Amino acid sequence: MKYYRSHVLVCVDPECLRKGAHDVVDALQDELVATGLIDEVQVLETSRIGACADGPEMMVYPEGIHYAGMTVDDIPYLVEEHFLKGRVAKKFQLTQKAEAVSELGAPTAKEVRVVLRNSGKIDPENIEDYIAEDGYSALAKVLTSMTPEEVIEEVLASGLRGRGGAGFPTAKKWSFCRASEATPKYVLCNADEGDPGAFMNRQVLESDPHAVIEGMTIAAYAIGSSQGYIYCRAEYPIAVRTLRIAIQQARNFGLLGKNIMGTDFSFDLEVRMGAGAFVCGEETALMASIEGKRGEPTPRPPFPAVKGLFGKPSNVNNVETYAVVPQIINKGAAWYASMGTEKSKGTKTFALAGDLKHTGLIEVPFGITLREIIYDIGGGIKNDKAFKAVQTGGPMGGCLPAEYLDLPMDYEALAKAGSIMGSGGLVVMSEDSCMVDIARFFMEFTQDESCGKCVPCRVGTRRILDILERICAGEGRDGDIETLQQLCNEIRTTSLCGLGQGAPNPVASTLEHFLDEYKAHIYEKKCPAKVCKALIRYEIIDGPCTGCTVCARNCPVNAISGERRMTHHIDPDICIRCGICMQVCNFNAIEIN
Amino acid sequence: MTVEIPDSDAIKQAVKNAFSKHGTTVDELIPVLNDINRALGYLPAQALQEVSTTLRVPKSQLFSVASFYQMLSTKPRGKHVIQFCESAPCHVVGGREVWDAVCDHLKIEDGQTTPDGMWTLLTVSCLGVCGVGPVMVVDDDMYGNVTPAQVPEILARYS
Numbered sequence: 001m002k003y004y005r006s007h008v009l010v011c012v013d014p015e016c017l018r019k020g021a022h023d024v025v026d027a028l029q030d031e032l033v034a035t036g037l038i039d040e041v042q043v044l045e046t047s048r049i050g051a052c053a054d055g056p057e058m059m060v061y062p063e064g065i066h067y068a069g070m071t072v073d074d075i076p077y078l079v080e081e082h083f084l085k086g087r088v089a090k091k092f093q094l095t096q097k098a099e100a101v102s103e104l105g106a107p108t109a110k111e112v113r114v115v116l117r118n119s120g121k122i123d124p125e126n127i128e129d130y131i132a133e134d135g136y137s138a139l140a141k142v143l144t145s146m147t148p149e150e151v152i153e154e155v156l157a158s159g160l161r162g163r164g165g166a167g168f169p170t171a172k173k174w175s176f177c178r179a180s181e182a183t184p185k186y187v188l189c190n191a192d193e194g195d196p197g198a199f200m201n202r203q204v205l206e207s208d209p210h211a212v213i214e215g216m217t218i219a220a221y222a223i224g225s226s227q228g229y230i231y232c233r234a235e236y237p238i239a240v241r242t243l244r245i246a247i248q249q250a251r252n253f254g255l256l257g258k259n260i261m262g263t264d265f266s267f268d269l270e271v272r273m274g275a276g277a278f279v280c281g282e283e284t285a286l287m288a289s290i291e292g293k294r295g296e297p298t299p300r301p302p303f304p305a306v307k308g309l310f311g312k313p314s315n316v317n318n319v320e321t322y323a324v325v326p327q328i329i330n331k332g333a334a335w336y337a338s339m340g341t342e343k344s345k346g347t348k349t350f351a352l353a354g355d356l357k358h359t360g361l362i363e364v365p366f367g368i369t370l371r372e373i374i375y376d377i378g379g380g381i382k383n384d385k386a387f388k389a390v391q392t393g394g395p396m397g398g399c400l401p402a403e404y405l406d407l408p409m410d411y412e413a414l415a416k417a418g419s420i421m422g423s424g425g426l427v428v429m430s431e432d433s434c435m436v437d438i439a440r441f442f443m444e445f446t447q448d449e450s451c452g453k454c455v456p457c458r459v460g461t462r463r464i465l466d467i468l469e470r471i472c473a474g475e476g477r478d479g480d481i482e483t484l485q486q487l488c489n490e491i492r493t494t495s496l497c498g499l500g501q502g503a504p505n506p507v508a509s510t511l512e513h514f515l516d517e518y519k520a521h522i523y524e525k526k527c528p529a530k531v532c533k534a535l536i537r538y539e540i541i542d543g544p545c546t547g548c549t550v551c552a553r554n555c556p557v558n559a560i561s562g563e564r565r566m567t568h569h570i571d572p573d574i575c576i577r578c579g580i581c582m583q584v585c586n587f588n589a590i591e592i593n
Numbered sequence: 594m595t596v597e598i599p600d601s602d603a604i605k606q607a608v609k610n611a612f613s614k615h616g617t618t619v620d621e622l623i624p625v626l627n628d629i630n631r632a633l634g635y636l637p638a639q640a641l642q643e644v645s646t647t648l649r650v651p652k653s654q655l656f657s658v659a660s661f662y663q664m665l666s667t668k669p670r671g672k673h674v675i676q677f678c679e680s681a682p683c684h685v686v687g688g689r690e691v692w693d694a695v696c697d698h699l700k701i702e703d704g705q706t707t708p709d710g711m712w713t714l715l716t717v718s719c720l721g722v723c724g725v726g727p728v729m730v731v732d733d734d735m736y737g738n739v740t741p742a743q744v745p746e747i748l749a750r751y752s
Contacts, residue, residue, distance in 0.1 A: 014735040015725055196680025199721035234627065234664055235720050275623055276663030278718055292622030293654075294661040310620075353682030353723045360724045391681070427681050441684055445718065451661070 004042040006083065009059040009123070012045045013206070014238065016055035020071065021045075024056045027075040037083050044123035046207065054094065059120070068094040107363075108377050112339065114347045115200075115323050116363045119207040124242050127249040130210040136255055138326035139214050142221055143263045146329075148178065151222040155325065157333035159345030164190055164281075164318035165393065165422040166498070167344070167411040170325075173315060176305035177223040180313035187220045187228035187267075188290070188309060188316045192274050192281040194233060195394030196445065198425035200349035201319040203361055205232065205239035208323065209246035213269060215322030217256065218329060220267040223315055228267065231286050233274045243271050278449035282497045283308075283316040285451065296453045297497035318423075320349060340366035344410035348421070354390075354428040355382045364409075371405040374428055385430040389513070391438070393422025395445045396502025398509030399435060418509050420502065434531035435514040436521050440468035442506035450499065457500030460491040464507055474534040476522030484511060530592040533577040537593050540568050544589035551581035551590065598669060599633050607632040608643045617647055622658060626665055634674075635666040663717065671706040671713035673751050676730040680719040683726035687740070691727045692716075694741035698748060712748075 008028065012021050025043060032038040046059075054068040060082060070078060070092045081089040107113055122129035130136070142151055156171035177185060189212060193201040204212065216228050232240050247269050250256040258266045272290050279285045280295035287309045289295035308314025324346065328336045337345045344366040350373065352359045357379030364373065370390060374380065381387050389399040398419030400407070407413055411421050429438065447461040464487050467480055488504035488511070495501045511518060520526045527535040540551070540560075547565040552558075559575040562568030570581070570590075582590045599607075611628035615621040622644075629640050636659050645652045659665045677692055696702055699712050706713040722728050725737030729747075736747055 014722060015737050018735060193721065194718060196719035197682040197723050198719070199723055202721040235717070273624060273627065274662070275627055275665055276717065277661060289623060290620065292620045292658070294657050296661075351723060353726070354685045359682075395681070425682075427685065429685060433685060438681075441681060445680070449718065 002042075004040060006041045006063075007061045008041060008043045009046040009061065009120070010043065011055065011057045011120075012238075013055075016057060019055040021056040023072050024058070024070065024075065027072040028079070031075050031079045032083070035079055035084060037079070041083055044129075045125060046120060046123050057094070063088075066094040067092040110364060110368060110372055110376055111362055112347050112365055113363055114327060114339075115204060115211075115320050115349055116207075116361070117327075118211065119203060122208065124207050124209055125245050127210060127246065127253060127255075130208070134330060135210050135326075136214055138329035139217055139255065140261060141329055142218050143261055143265055148222045148224065151218060151329070152178065154333050155222075155328060158328045158336040159333075159340070159343075160321065160324065160328060160336065161344065161411065162318060163320035163324075163348065163423070165420060167421060170317060170321055173305060173317070174219060174222050176303070177225075177313050177315040180306055182307075182313055183224075184227060184312055185223055185225040186309045186312060186314040187216050187223065187225045188283075188286070188304075188314055189216055189228070189230040189319060189322055190281060190283065190286055190316055191230050191232040191236075191239070191319050192286060193236075193319070193423060194278040194281045194449075195423045195425050197353040197427050198351045198394055198423040200351055200361055200424055202236050202239050203349075204319050204323050205236070206242050209239075209243050210250065211323040211326060212243075212319055213246055213250055213256065215325035216269065217260070217267050218325050219315060219317065219322065221265055223313075225315070226266050226268070228269045229290055229309070230269060230271045231274065231280070231290055232271055233280075234276055240271055240273055247271065277451070278445075279451045279497070279499050282499060284497070286316065287314065294451075296451045297499075299496060341408060341410045343412055348409070348424055350409075350424045350426050352378050352426050352428065354426075355385065355430040355432070356380070356428045357382055366410045367408045369406050369408055370400070373409070373426065374405070378428065381428070381430045383430075385432060387428070388431050388433055389429045389435060389438075389510075391419075391427040391429070391442075391506065392425070393420035394425045395442050395449075396420065396499065396505050397422050397425070398505045399429075399438065399513065400509070401513040418512060419505065432529060432531070434472075434527055434529035435510045435517050436468065436471055436527075437529075437531050439507045439510045440465065440472055443468055443503070446499065446503040450503070454494075454496040454500060456491045456494040457496070457503060460487055460495075461500075461503050463487055464491075464504065468507070471518065471521045472527075472532045472534065474521075474525050474532070476518075476525075478522070480522055481511065481515070481518055536577060537572050538570050538575055538577060538579070538581060539591055539593055540570055541589050541591055542567050544587045546587055546589075548586070550584050550586065554580050554584045556580065599637065601639065604633065604637055604639050605643065608640055608647075612647060619648055619650060622648065622650070622655075623662070626655075626659060630665050634670045635668060637669075638667075641667075663715075669706075672711050673732055674713045674715060676715050676717040676720075678718070678720050678726065678728045678730075679716040680723070682719070682723035683728055686726045688727035690741050691729070691739050691744065694744040695729070695748075698744055711751075 010025050028043050032041055057068040059066050078089050081087050152171050152174050160170045161167040257268050274280050277295045280289045282297045285295040285297045304314040304316050340346050347363050347365050349363045362377050389401050391399045404417055414421050443465040447465045450457045450461050452458045488508040491504050520528050530536050545567045552560040559571045560568050607629050611625045615624045641655050659667050701714050703716050727739050728737050
C-alpha cells in the first residue's frame with residue numbers, strides 16, 4: 001500500500017450526494033493536483049460520517065477533524081489552510097451541536113462497536129482498507145487451520161443468534177444445513193431490510209461490505225456450499241452498488257471464486273435485488289423472489305436447511321449475523337460471549353427513531369436497559385416531553401409503556417414483555433402520540449404489505465384496520481375491544497408466516513398497556529393525546545385572544561369569525577382540524593379540546 | 594391522462610438491453626423486469642409479451658410477478674414519480690403533514706397521476722434514511738427533513 005500522510009474521507013450517502021458531495025470530491029482532487037499534494041493526501045469516498053444534515057461532510061485523518069457544509073468554491077481555501085499551512089479551517093469545522101440528528105455519530109460511553117467497527121473509518125470501495133483492519137484474516141485462519149466442524153463449534157460457543165429478529169442460534173442453523181445430504185447448497189444473505197425505522201443493515205452494507213462477504217464465505221466453508229446470494233432490497237441502490245464493487249474486488253484478490261487463497265475451497269457470490277415487497281424479508285418468500293417468482297411465503301417445514309433455494313439445502317442469515325462472524329473467528333468465541341446476557345450474547349445494533357433528541361444507529365451489548373438507550377444514548381425525549389411508549393422490533397413488534405423502561409434488552413425479556421427484538425428498530429413516542437392512532441398506523445402497513453396468500457393475514461388485518469379506523473373516526477362501538485382481541489388471537493395463531501403471526505402485536509400490546517385510551521375513544525369519544533381529528537375541537541380562549549384576525553385570515557375554510565379586537569370563534573362544523581390557526585396564533589389563544 | 598406511451602421500437606430496445614445485461618434465465622426475471630420498468634416507466638403489455646417469448650414463461654406467470662412487486666407497474670406512470678415514505682419513523686416526525694401538503698399541491702392522491710401526466714404519487718415503505726425523516730424521493734433524488742412549506746419549492750425544481 002502507498003503511504004499517505006493524510007486521508008480525507010468524504011461522505012457519499014444519499015443526503016450528502018444531493019448536496020454535491022461528488023463535486024466536492026472532484027474539486028478536492030483537482031486542488032490537490034494543483035498544489036502538488038496529490039501523492040501525500042488521499043481522498044476516499046465513504047459513507048455516513050455524521051448527520052448529513054450540514055453536508056457535504058468530510059473527515060480528515062489522522063487529526064480526526066470533521067468538516068461540513070463546504071461548497072466547491074471553498075475547497076482551495078480548505079486545502080491551503082489544512083494541508084499546506086497545517087491549520088484547522090475553523091470556518092467549516094463541525095462542532096457537536098446539542099441536538100444534532102446523527103445516524104451514526106461518535107460512540108457514547110455505553111456503546112460498543114463490533115458490527116459497526118469499520119463504519120465511517122474505511123473506504124467501503126477499497127478492499128485494501130478492509131484488509132488493513134485485519135479483513136479476510138479470519139477466512140485465512142478458517143481455510144488453513146480449521147475444519148468446518150471446528151468453525152461451527154466456535155460459532156456455537158460464541159452464542160451468536162440470528163440478528164434478523166427471531167434469534168435462532170446461528171451455529172445450529174449451519175449444522176442443520178451441513179447435515180443435509182443434497183447438493184448443491186446455497187448460502188443466502190437476507191439484506192431485505194424492510195422494517196420501518198431499521199437501517200442498520202444498510203449501514204453495514206454501505207460502509208463495510210467485505211465483512212458480510214467474508215462472513216458468508218466462512219459460512220459457506222462451514223456448511224459446504226459453493227454459491228451464495230445476497231438478496232438486497234431495491235430501495236437501497238447504494239448498498240447494491242457498493243456490494244457489487246466489493247464482490248468484484250474480492251474476486252480480483254482471489255478471495256471469492258475458484259480455489260480461494262490457493263485452497264480446494266471455491267465459493268462465489270451474486271447480488272439479487274428485490275422490487276419493493278416487504279414480505280420478501282421472510283426467508284421462504286425471499287427464496288421465491290430469487291427464483292423469479294412472486295415473493296410469497298411457503299409453509300415450513302421443510303425448512304430452508306433441508307429444502308430451500310431451487311429446492312436445495314440453503315442457509316439464510318441476516319447481514320448483521322454474517323458481518324460479526326469474522327470477528328468471532330479472529331478474537332475467539334469467549335471474547336464474544338463475554339458481552340451480553342446469559343442467553344443473548346454479544347452486541348446488537350438498534351436504530352433509534354421517533355421523538356428522541358438523538359436519533360440514529362447505535363450498537364450496544366445485550367442486557368442494556370431501554371432507559372439507558374433512550375435517556376443516556378438517545379438524550380431523552382424531544383422538547384423534554386414525557387415518555388409514553390417505545391415500539392420495538394419493527395411493525396410486528398409491540399408498544400411498551402414506561403413500566404418497561406428498566407427492561408434489559410435481550411430476546412427472552414422482550415418476548416416476555418409481549419414484544420420482539422426484531423431487526424432492532426426502536427420508535428420512541430412522547431405523550432403527544434395517540435396509541436390508537438399508532439396501532440391503526442401499523443395495521444395500515446401490515447395490511448398493505450400482506451402478500452394475500454393466506455386468509456387470516458389478508459382478511460384479518462383488513463378487519464382490524466377497519467375497526468381501528470372507525471374508532472379513530474369517533475365511531476367506536478361497544479364490543480370493539482373484544483372483537484379486536486379475538487381477531488389478534490386468531491390471526492396470530494393461524495397465519496402462515498411471521499408477517500401474519502406478528503401483525504397483531506402493535507394492536508394487542510396497545511390494548512394491553514393502553515386500554516384506557518381505547519375506552520376514551522370508544523365510550524367518551526375523546527382522544528386523550530389530541531391526535532385523532534374527528535375527536536378533537538379547536539377552540540379560542542377568551543382571555544389571551546386579542547382579536548388580531550390572523551387566524552381568521554389564515555383559515556383555509558373560513559371557519560373563524562369575529563370582530564377585530566374581539567375574541568374570535570371557531571365554528572366546529574366548518575373546521576377541518578388542520579391546526580393552521582394554532583400555528584399562526586401569536587398569543588397561544590387556541591387550544592384543543 | 595396524457596402520459597406518453599413508448600413506441601414499439603423503444604419497448605423492443607428496452608427488453609433487449611435488459612436481457613443482454615442479465616441473461617435469459619428465469620431466475621433473472623425480476624432484475625429484467627426492474628430494468629425494463631426503469632427504462633420505460635412501466636411494463637407495457639408488449640414488453641411482457643416479448644419477455645414471455647424469450648424466457649418461455651407464460652404471460653400469466655409474468656403478470657403475477659409484475660403485479661406483486663410495488664416497484665413494477667403495469668400501468669403508465671407520470672413523467673416524474675414521487676415516492677413518499679409512509680413508515681412510522683417519518684409519520685411521528687410530521688410525515689402526515691408533509692403528505693397532505695404534497696396531495697394538496699398536486700391535487701392527487703396515493704397511486705394517482707396528475708391529468709397532465711407530470712406526476713405520479715406513490716407511498717412507499719421505509720427507505721432506510723429514518724434519521725432525516727420525513728423523507729420523500731422524486732425520481733432518483735432523495736429529500737430529507739422535508740417540511741410542508743418546502744414542498745412547492747422542491748417540486749418546482751422539476752419540469
